[in-house]
Amino acid sequence: MGASDRSGPEFADHRDGEHSFDALLAADERIEPRDQMPDGYRRGLVRQMAQHAHSEIIGMQPEANWITRAPSLRRKAILMAKVQDEAGHGLYLYAAAETLGVSRADLLDQLHAGTQKYSSIFNYPTLTWADVGAIGWLVDGAAITNQVPLCRCSYGPYARAMVRICKEESFHQRQGFDLLLTLTRGTPRQREMSQDAVDRWWYPSLAMFGPPDGRSTHGEQSARWGIKRFSNDELRQRFVDMTVPQAAVLGVTIPDPQLRWNPERGHHDFTEPDYDELFRVISGAGPCNRQRMEHRRRAHDEGAWVREAALAYAARQSETAVSAAAAGDARRGSAA
Ligand SMILES: [Fe+2]
Numbered sequence: 001m002g003a004s005d006r007s008g009p010e011f012a013d014h015r016d017g018e019h020s021f022d023a024l025l026a027a028d029e030r031i032e033p034r035d036q037m038p039d040g041y042r043r044g045l046v047r048q049m050a051q052h053a054h055s056e057i058i059g060m061q062p063e064a065n066w067i068t069r070a071p072s073l074r075r076k077a078i079l080m081a082k083v084q085d086e087a088g089h090g091l092y093l094y095a096a097a098e099t100l101g102v103s104r105a106d107l108l109d110q111l112h113a114g115t116q117k118y119s120s121i122f123n124y125p126t127l128t129w130a131d132v133g134a135i136g137w138l139v140d141g142a143a144i145t146n147q148v149p150l151c152r153c154s155y156g157p158y159a160r161a162m163v164r165i166c167k168e169e170s171f172h173q174r175q176g177f178d179l180l181l182t183l184t185r186g187t188p189r190q191r192e193m194s195q196d197a198v199d200r201w202w203y204p205s206l207a208m209f210g211p212p213d214g215r216s217t218h219g220e221q222s223a224r225w226g227i228k229r230f231s232n233d234e235l236r237q238r239f240v241d242m243t244v245p246q247a248a249v250l251g252v253t254i255p256d257p258q259l260r261w262n263p264e265r266g267h268h269d270f271t272e273p274d275y276d277e278l279f280r281v282i283s284g285a286g287p288c289n290r291q292r293m294e295h296r297r298r299a300h301d302e303g304a305w306v307r308e309a310a311l312a313y314a315a316r317q318s319e320t321a322v323s324a325a326a327a328g329d330a331r332r333g334s335a336a
Pocket residue numbers: 056085086089165169
């Protein structure tokens with residue numbers, strides 16, 4: 001049995017709780033919410049998990065934009081399922097972050113106030129139907145590359161949430177590939193539209209892995225704490241190597257004249273994305289930053305009645321449960 005097999009809830013339940021944080025990390029075992037952990041570890045995880053959760057729900061917007069214009073009922077159903085999956089991913093991640101002592105409401109407030117970030121990729125517009133395919137293939141593809149190693153990250157609730165998320169992400173990536181394949185086998189106009197979408201999404205997808213290792217602020221500490229298993233540049237390279245043969249099957253050209261197989265390295269050489277653009281978009285100057293945040297705040301305000309109704313219902317349910325328990329006690333008392 002590998003270390004990762006011992007990370008399930010059964011194992012957590014039987015552990016004596018006396019292991020120190022460092023001993024758990026050294027043994028490649030999972031840290032659980034009740035374990036002692038350094039403040040920096042907790043804060044870093046909250047930051048990363050919140051940013052991840054925010055990205056899932058903001059990421060619903062660019063594609064939801066195409067639900068009403070999907071070209072067939074089948075494509076509409078698939079796209080709706082995908083967008084709903086992203087809402088679910090946000091939910092798993094907010095719930096996992098709550099095990100660290102923060103509240104989902106507070107995290108959402110921080111997103112709305114702009115004090116927590118989301119992935120800069122969602123600040124680019126979706127101009128044509130082919131963008132839905134390019135997002136699934138490239139953006140979800142990059143997300144999987146980033147997220148599969150997180151299934152083994154040191155914090156148990158995050159690792160377990162990622163297992164389920166990754167299964168769904170791989171469906172997302174395949175639906176994007178399938179959509180693009182249909183278009184690239186279609187009319188010349190459809191092929192042109194696919195190529196245009198790939199041209200626009202390629203470099204932003206490469207930028208999803210974050211700044212190069214030399215400019216990454218959280219990388220080293222994250223690696224020491226077993227949160228990040230591979231560096232930004234390693235993951236970016238893995239994504240390029242995985243995607244190049246898929247582009248050949250699709251018959252689209254990756255918009256990088258420097259892209260070629262390097263037999264000495266055993267990897268593809270490629271042009272790095274424009275990291276200055278990445279930093280501009282992160283700091284709010286992307287094409288859609290304002291639109292995404294305005295939409296998010298409006299959706300949150302318009303959903304206030306749903307949250308109130310859910311809380312009122314939950315309160316009623318627990319009142320009913322308490323009075324049923326009291327009635328049960330009274331009956332048992334009189335029977336005695
Ligand atoms: Fe997702």
